[in-house]
Amino acid sequence: MPQHRVRGDISSSEITDECLFYQRRKFLRAIPLALLAGLSSRSLLANASSDSGKCDSVTIQSNEKLTRLYDITHYNNYYEFSTNKEAVAHLAEGFTTHPWTLHLEGEVEKPLVLDIDSIRSRFTQEERVYRLRCVEGWSMVIPWQGFSLCKLLSLVAPTSRAKYVEFVSVLRPDEMIGQRQKSLPWPYREGLRMDEAMHPLTMIATGLYGKDMPPQNGAPLRLVVPWKYGFKSAKAITHIYLREKPPATSWNLAASSEYGFYANVNPAVSHPRWSQARENRIGELSKRHTLPFNGYADQVAHLYSGMDLKQYF
Ligand SMILES: Nc1nc2c(c(=O)[nH]1)N[C@H]1C(S)=C(S)[C@@H](COP(=O)(O)O)O[C@H]1N2
């Protein structure tokens, strides 16, 4: 696992994108809240009825420096394309992300097939800045756009037997050359317990830095679970199944002693081959201490009260 890497050239269009993003954010912050509320009260009402009202919302304050757009989009784990992080961006270029359909099935009263355009228009896209901590010991701070997974799951009315959620990524070896290798069992699969999936921090992301999701980051839609190691956040999802039993997951199938189902970021539980106590924030020189639940303990620790997190790693 490389700790340091040589920075490639940054194209001027990327620099412009990042600058525009900051300018827009400044502008949004400058509008008085009362004015915003007054202007958009009608659209807020419309959103409340189309987005599900059953879901809690969450506001996360972050003063951390955002990771540069170039680094977020050129240092990727996406084994469907390559196990080489620096090679993913190029290999994912031109990957077909439109049209795209998402199937919601399993323990639900109302199974549903949604296309990416209706997902985008149906759910108000929020910006959320989250830390992403990879099990390999590096981290980033990423401004995502998307919406709470809870809103999507509420649409299909999970039955009382639904205890887990399974996420399946796209299977397309003709376009994803890494899938012709057996680096992982394909398609990529991940899973959450129902309460983790319904937690307001858990999101479906459709973009980052104010733009549509780049292919290398999991376009057109991916999961983001900020208090868990990055591998839980499956990219390019095509199927979501509500399940009674815990689903099998790709990394756990590949190496069950190294990658558990829960995978909560935990500095006190080492990976068999390396410590998890510290991390390398991409763009910084010295390492920082890793925080329990990746710094989201106040929001999520209660989900695991009474559980031995060394056993359920
Ligand atoms: N489908 C799929 N999703 C995936 C992966 C993958 O290989 N395939 N890698 C995971 C890992 S290990 C990490 S750390 C994050 C990386 O996300 P990023 O490239 O957007 O930073 O994606 C996760 N989601």
Ligand SMILES: [Mo]
């Ligand atoms: Mo990762």
